[in-house]
């Protein structure tokens with residue numbers, strides 16, 4: 001039996017340190033690294049904060065998405081995170097999720113690109129201005145294109161794509177259902193925002209006459225391939241259902 005020879009490139013003195021596995025960021029909007037300290041909304045509640053920032057985000061360009069991905073990834077790597085998601089849900093001025101994916105490939109970080117989307121604007125009772133929403137047909141077609149172009153299903157792959165309509169207050173139930181079918185067909189993961197605060201809870205109750213848990217249950221958004229962002233206002237029934245279906249939360 002021959003001895004295995006390892007060449008040592010660098011020795012690190014690890015006394016008084018702890019070695020841990022690298023971290024994974026399961027919910028991130030990288031474009032927001034460009035609009036972090038806007039004084040007028042800095043301390044606003046979620047819905048007012050979004051309404052203050054939507055007009056700024058309508059000016060996003062492909063270059064800005066590229067640069068924001070690199071900023072966010074540089075910061076992540078420096079803090080010990082080696083795998084990250086990016087939930088991009090606003091696509092003005094020719095922006096595509098590809099702008100974020102290609103920026104990632106330059107850096108070499110493991111990436112789960114989530115194709116968000118908003119389809120219900122203010123005129124339909126949603127939160128975002130009409131000029132930043134997309135047609136549901138296009139969102140689904142573009143999501144399919146992204147999966148076929150970039151998604152690598154292998155465990156530990158460097159690039160994966162997930163299906164991720166933005167939230168109950170920005171998309172329709174139809175889009176949620178069709179997105180779930182698409183994810184099921186391609187066996188990709190599914191991601192969205194759920195019960196982020198009390199306003200979010202009240203909107204779901206008023207608009208859909210149900211709790212957030214019932215909302216996602218009706219739409220087929222439970223299971224081990226699904227992870228929801230936030231979930232800070234789940235009731236006991238909701239928590240039990242998440243546990244029973246092995247649905248994940250980015251909390």
Ligand SMILES: [Zn+2]
Nearest residue numbers: 027029193229
């Ligand atoms: Zn979010």
